[in-house]
Amino acid sequence: MMLEKALRWVRANSVPGAGIVISSRQRSSYPEVTGYFIPTLLSVGYKGLASQYARWLLSVQRDDGSFGMDGDPCGCGFAFDTGQVVRGWVTMIDRMPSLEAPLRRACDWLVRSADSSGRLPVPGPGGAWSLGRRGEVNEAIHLYVLPPLRDAAEILNERSYREFVGKSLDHYLRNAILTDFRQPNALTHFYGYVQEALVDLGCDAEARAGMASVAELQQPTGAVPAYHDVEWVCSTGLAQLALVWFRLGETARGNKAAEFLSSLQSGSGGFYGSYGVGADYFAAEEISWAVKYAIESVQRQISSHFDNTATSYQSDISPSDARVEAVLQRLGDLNGKRLLDAGCGKGRYVKLIKQLYPEAMITAMDVSPQMLRHVPQGIRTVQNSILNMPFADGEFDAVICIEALEHAVQIEESVRELARVLAVNGKLIIIDKNAEKLGSLEIPSWEKWFDTEELASMMREEGLEVSSEFVGYDGVRRPDGLFVCWSGTKTCHKRESPESLFLEKTRG
Ligand SMILES: C[S@@+](CC[C@H](N)C(=O)[O-])C[C@H]1O[C@@H](n2cnc3c(N)ncnc32)[C@H](O)[C@@H]1O
Incomplete structure (x- = not known):
């Protein structure tokens, strides 16, 4: 079954004393995925591994409270990555109270790094977010930073974080393109972050509009093209879309997407980044973040099944x-x-x-x-x-x-x-x-x-x-x-x- 095989991949690809590997080829851990894997690990009962990841993240936090990627030429913290460490730590803090001060430093950095409208900083053009001829990653993925920051606000009882989340959400709702999958830079993976964040932030109407825009391109097999104008499939994006469809109660679409995703899974339990002719998103390596969303999509599939059949x-x-x-x-x-x-x-x-x-x-x-x-x-x-x-x-x-x-x-x-x-x-x-x-x-x-x-x-x-x-x-x-x-x-x-x-x- 997809979930158990995926967990086998997680066990085999966790670095002793650190986090999850980047991919089957890049064997080091990095903060973003390690951070957002923590709630997934807890949801499958892997508490020991979750605390290992949380502890490793402590060791790679920068002095200013942020997180980034080792060896990145700018040497600066990334808001998206920092937000995903916050996502992990908020779920661990009751077991590891020593996380409180580092968590505050990460949140403070996030709030400090944004401009007065709540817009979080993005890498410069042609940098880490470059998609070549497709432009840059849609900065609306920063919406995916807000639910963890909101959770931190609750846990730490910090009004300034709560206020920031409101302001920042407002900024992206007004200024970013959130619900049009036909944008040239809308890779299902990035698009999936935005749609899930919209659901988390209570913007169901926007998420439904966004998911309707992708649904137009879902194939009878359940596959969804990685971009609106290609035929190849991004595994992570497909898993994220399945997850959001389940969360919105669109079970038939979710089931179809999950079925196709399952057909892509390797014997190792992992997923290559993309599949099909012309695939160019980590097509030659199994990537850790696909596994996270595959696990979560199956869990949602199960709980949705009971939500939908409760009457019986x-x-x-x-x-x-x-x-x-x-x-x-x-x-x-x-x-x-x-x-x-x-x-x-x-x-x-x-x-x-x-x-x-x-x-x-x-x-x-x-x-x-x-x-x-x-x-x-x-x-x-x-x-x-x-x-x-x-x-x-x-x-x-x-x-x-x-x-x-x-x-x-x-x-x-x-x-x-x-x-x-x-x-x-x-x-x-x-x-x-x-x-x-x-x-x-x-x-x-x-x-x-x-x-x-x-x-x-x-x-x-x-x-x-x-x-x-x-x-x-x-x-x-x-x-x-x-x-x-x-x-x-x-x-x-x-x-x-x-x-x-x-x-x-x-x-x-
Ligand atoms: C067959 S029903 C049985 C319900 C109840 N125990 C009874 O006998 O009437 C199975 C229930 O398990 C719940 N369930 C499934 N997976 C679960 C999980 N991981 N944690 C908690 N509940 C779960 C379902 O939502 C569903 O309500």
């Missing part, structure tokens, strides 16, 4: 369903206890539990906002992935995860997270499907079913004592082997840090 899921479950009985029997009295339902869907389990145990303190979490809308009042809802939960270690006395792990793709990392948020002596109940029954139902491409012993041993690795048994479901009272209930009790906190685990994995 049930809001209630019978108290006599064998899965409900299994959960209730194993968890016992939940009054006064803190319970997390990870991948709760519409909250049909927690709804019943709340009726039975009104004093239970319940959190219902899911990636899909459309699912969460149905969770009954009185239950705290959190929109998030299982892979990187915004909860403290040991925050819950009990965690349930029912038919959700099968969609999380990164199973070991998910189990690690589920166990992390569980208190010692707390209970984790996973109910999901048995790998031996694969083929008995039609499932989406990313869905995984589990070998009973393999999942039990992943749970044991996380310090749980585990038992498992088949359970019935819906009208099936006698277990037929399709559903398994794994029940674990946490006996200790995990023995090794994710960091050491990751270093081992990346070396391997």
Whole structure:
């Protein structure tokens, strides 16, 4: 599957003690991509690698707070690159409070480097942003600096950054060409930055107009030409467009683009910069930034699938369903206890539990906002992935995860997270499907079913004592082997840090 292969590429192409390589040919790390890879790593549960990248970025920050490219003749900081380091660091600061001062210096540099209208500095003509006969990169890509700066403003409670974001957005909305893919310099990759930033900044109408302009050129295969007047394809740009289409709810277009992207993936899990006759964007090397957007597009594809199909899921479950009985029997009295339902869907389990145990303190979490809308009042809802939960270690006395792990793709990392948020002596109940029954139902491409012993041993690795048994479901009272209930009790906190685990994995 595209996502897992892409992650294999990330592990093989992370420089020990540094960031991600530039490409299969240029084996050093550089700040821009390393910075914006951090949230992607966190979203797949690669916390150790994310902190490694964040630490390396500290070592290459310039005295003035900015980031640039080693060996660049101007020797100056780049606003775009600095913004992408901010993008990475804001997602790490809760784990690495020592990032605060360097983060402020980077943000201060950004605000200082702009002119009074909020326009960020660009390299001189014919320099790093030259596209030859096509002119220069559209400076509207600087919109992609603003969402991270806005996040930094929130985290650091810094009004001046917030004000700057408003002013700068206004500047680009008034002065830049944002929504016309037929401009000669509109490479899908740069254009994708602009469209994603527009969505992040709440300018959906502009993003829709921009995406409509590219949609005119999407081929029946899902491919989109790199520029409006060529036939070759830029892999990163295609992944970015897929991501934005998913974010805007244009799933059919997103699916098509993702399908074509997947056909381009190398056996290594990477992507060449471009494909096709005349391709001239890193056509002979696998580039790291394509992998970032491929990973994100698949994740969005999964969450969009649930947003779009939410109406077909049930809001209630019978108290006599064998899965409900299994959960209730194993968890016992939940009054006064803190319970997390990870991948709760519409909250049909927690709804019943709340009726039975009104004093239970319940959190219902899911990636899909459309699912969460149905969770009954009185239950705290959190929109998030299982892979990187915004909860403290040991925050819950009990965690349930029912038919959700099968969609999380990164199973070991998910189990690690589920166990992390569980208190010692707390209970984790996973109910999901048995790998031996694969083929008995039609499932989406990313869905995984589990070998009973393999999942039990992943749970044991996380310090749980585990038992498992088949359970019935819906009208099936006698277990037929399709559903398994794994029940674990946490006996200790995990023995090794994710960091050491990751270093081992990346070396391997
Ligand atoms: C088959 S539904 C099951 C919902 C609920 N547990 C139930 O049994 O009614 C799967 C749910 O998992 C959610 N999901 C998929 N991947 C997830 C992830 N990485 N993190 C959290 N939720 C996820 C989906 O949005 C969906 O609501």
